[in-house]
Amino acid sequence: MTSSAPRRTVLAAALAAAAGAATPSAQADAARTPEASAAAATPEAAARRSKSLVNYHAWTTTADWNKGHAQGTGITHGARPGIRLVHPVGTLDYKDPHTGRTTSWEYAVWTSPAHSLKVPATEAVASWNAHTPPGTWIAVELRGTYSDGGRTPWYVMGRWTAGDGDADIRRTSVDGQKDGKSSISTDTFAIDAPASGLRLASYQLRVTLHRKPGTALTPTVWRLGAMASDLPDRFEVPASRPGQVGRELVVPHYSQEIHKGQYPEYDNGGEAWCSPTSSQMIIESWGRKPTRDQLSWVNPDYADPQVCHAARYTFDYQYEGCGNWPFNAAYAATYRDLQGVVTRLASLTDAERLIHAGIPVITSQSFLKTELDGAGYGTAGHLMTVVGFTKDGDIIANDPASPDDAAVRRVYRRRQFENIWLRTKRHDANGQVRSGSGGVCYLYFPAKPAPTQHRVLAELGIR
Secondary structure, eight states, X not given: OOOOOOOEETTTTHHHHHTTOOOOOEEOOOOOOHHHHHHHHSHHHHHHHHTOSEEEEEEOSHHHHHHSEEESEEEEOSSSOEEEEOSOOEEEEEEOTTTOOEEEXXXXXXXXXXXXXXXXXXXXXXXXXXXXXXXXXXXXXXXXXXXXXXXXXXXXXXXXXSOOSTTSOOXXXXXXOBOSSEEEETTXXXXXXXXXXXXXXXXXXXEEXXXXXXXOOOOEEEEEEEEEEOOOOOSSOOOOOOOSOSEEOOOOOOOSGGGXXXXXXXXXXXXXXXXXXXXXXXHHHTTOOXXXXXXXXXXXXXXXXXXXXXXXXXXXXXXXXXXXXXXXXXXXXXXXXXXEEEEEOSOHHHHHHHHHTTOOEEEEEEXXXXXXXXXXXXXXXXXXXXXXXXXXXXXXXXXXXXXXXXGOEEEEOHHHHHHHHHOSEEEOTTSOEEEOOSSEEEEEEESSOOHHHXXXXXXXXXX
16 A cells, blocks of 8 residues: 655655755645744754755734735734734735636735744745635745845745636636746745755745735735744754653544545545545534535535545646645644644654643655555655654554544554654665655644644744
């Protein structure tokens, strides 16, 4: 049995370019509380972040939104501040490349201030949380400043809407974006030749909110952020020592494999649905799930129809797959009071702290069959969920690449899992150098996390 067949490059060509390697195989896939502020201000947390090669930064609060440049947007106040379309500043005729329809849309724009990186980056992945009623959508863009003083163009990081009805565009990434120094691979910005020393020194994010002309509809964006990183090439990572272990979270068990052949229009059916299956497990662990009406389109003979639903509503029509990282995080945030981010973690110790606080972790990894005992397969890119640690520090994972729901819970050896997840380089079955994810993960958590959850997230730079 194999995991989902990948279609896009893992973390773009930058990781391979640094070592002169061949192009890698593709992967398959709020208000801030006093507790969080205090945790973020502790010397230990500050020191950890100052040395980190990963920087996640987001705009989420009223103060954050006020710092940006608004063109026709206004702030929605309350427990979950956001921006919305108040006064359109123009009209756009957008020809949807996936339907062929040209439609007029009113729009408004919010642009962030520049975010400077303490450690200039080779890669960046944007993610967002938004409400997009039928007939609305958002476009998220990134523009960066290089370490040589030059600027990137405005790169489209995603055109997103939660729906796919007649009133909606088709959510999509955008291929072919490059300027000779950097490029976009589906959802990832990457410096083309990191060995040259060129880096991304700072970036801005811009979100354009669209709606049908003459209506009062509006998208609402609650979170807009990006993870930027500069990880060293490494086939092996240092071994960590077990810390906060011996806890397993209650998370549903869903297999992607039981959906083989179902809805092949969404990435050839369930065999490639590791990312949405993992997302759905974690969403439901927080007590959220689709309604009966939302699932009415699914064949009633299919088990776990919510997995089919997740695949449909994370599907990227350009990538032709369900493994777009930001689209999965955005899908999670369509559920009541949930947030979703894409970031990287530095170690299994960070994952242990999240599990101890009650937050599961969806991880991205690639490996040979011989590199992960008990998996029974090899993969060029696969998502699974870390839901706990044994008393010995081994990983308890809900692995969707399992023959049925009963087989989803797995225990994987700590050292093996740690290396296949955190490394940035690996060898495939033919001995060719390929890329690893470098600790990429999705984190889904409530809009109002518990104090312990606030603290751990803040220590990881997430607020």
